[in-house]
Structure formats: structure tokens, C-alpha cells
Amino acid sequence: MMRRTGWAVLSLMLAVGFGCATQPLGPDVIDVTLQAPADRVKAAVTKVLVEDDYCCVDWKDGTQLQAGYREEQPSIWEWMVKGRLGVVRSRAEASVTPETDQSSRLRIQVSSEGKRTMFDSWEPVTPQVPQSAENKLRLIKNELKLVTTPYTTQSFIKGQYKMQ
Numbered sequence: 001m002m003r004r005t006g007w008a009v010l011s012l013m014l015a016v017g018f019g020c021a022t023q024p025l026g027p028d029v030i031d032v033t034l035q036a037p038a039d040r041v042k043a044a045v046t047k048v049l050v051e052d053d054y055c056c057v058d059w060k061d062g063t064q065l066q067a068g069y070r071e072e073q074p075s076i077w078e079w080m081v082k083g084r085l086g087v088v089r090s091r092a093e094a095s096v097t098p099e100t101d102q103s104s105r106l107r108i109q110v111s112s113e114g115k116r117t118m119f120d121s122w123e124p125v126t127p128q129v130p131q132s133a134e135n136k137l138r139l140i141k142n143e144l145k146l147v148t149t150p151y152t153t154q155s156f157i158k159g160q161y162k163m164q
Helices: 002-021 038-051 078-085 133-144 153-161
Strands: 028-034 058-060 064-066 087-100 103-115 123-125
Touching: 028 133, 038 064, 038 087, 038 103, 038 133, 103 133
Parallel strands: none
Antiparallel strands: 028 103, 058 064, 064 087, 087 103, 103 123
8 A cells, every 4th residue: 555655656746747847938028118218228228238248239120139148257167167057048138119209118038048067958947136137127227217216236235134
């Protein structure tokens, strides 16, 4: 009886495990309307992505942006980090369409891929917080001065830890 129960539990765990493992992750997407002209929004998007080391930030047709993979900071230990600890790479896409002369529609999509060792293949993963679409939107709003108080590292620390 105990063996049957053990095999039943093991088969259920394997079935659930394989079912979860095959579920594909999609890109991180945010679609919002901003109270700023399209040219200012495009300039802010470009600045945020360039400052975050995305390569080949290029606007197509004046409304679609596709950036290449984000460049990681090179170091002497890069081979060990990639080979032993794994690595995540991300790409960004954006589109800006004017709605009125003072508002624009912004769609940001961040796709991340990761692997555990240099011998693994790239697989979709959830974007890390600094590369998430929500964080990109926050930085763009800061750049456009659409928030009353910009969200910075210092305001985050003060809000989280109540410094005296």
C-alpha cells in the first residue's frame, strides 16, 4: 500500500513539474497614455535605453523602436560569472503614437532570456527588476517630469527603511 501511494505521489509531482516547466514566459509589456507630445516621449525613451546600455537604439518609421541586447559591464571575472553563475540578457522594444498634440500612447516591451551555464541554451525568463517594463516607464516619467516627486534611489531607501 505504501509503495503504491509513493509511486502515485511521485508520478503526480513529475506530471505537475513537467506541466509547469513547459509553460512559456512572455515579454514584460506596459501600454500607457502619457501627457506629453510624441517627440518628447521618443527622446525620453531613447535617453533611458541608451543610459541603460542597450545597444543599437534605432527608431523605425518614426514610431517603432527596437534596441539590441543590453550590454553588461565587462569585468575580469566575466568568464567565471557567465560560466558558473549564469547570465540574463534583455532586449527592449517601444512604440510611440501621438493621440493628441499633448498626449501620446507608449508601449514598452522587454524580453529577457537566461541560462545557468555557458553550455545551456537561452530560455525566456522573467525580467530582472532594473530591466522590467515598469521600471523603464518610471524612468521615462522621471525624464519627462510627469511625476511630482521623482523616484530615486535615495527616496526608495528613505521610504523602505525610515532613516533618522
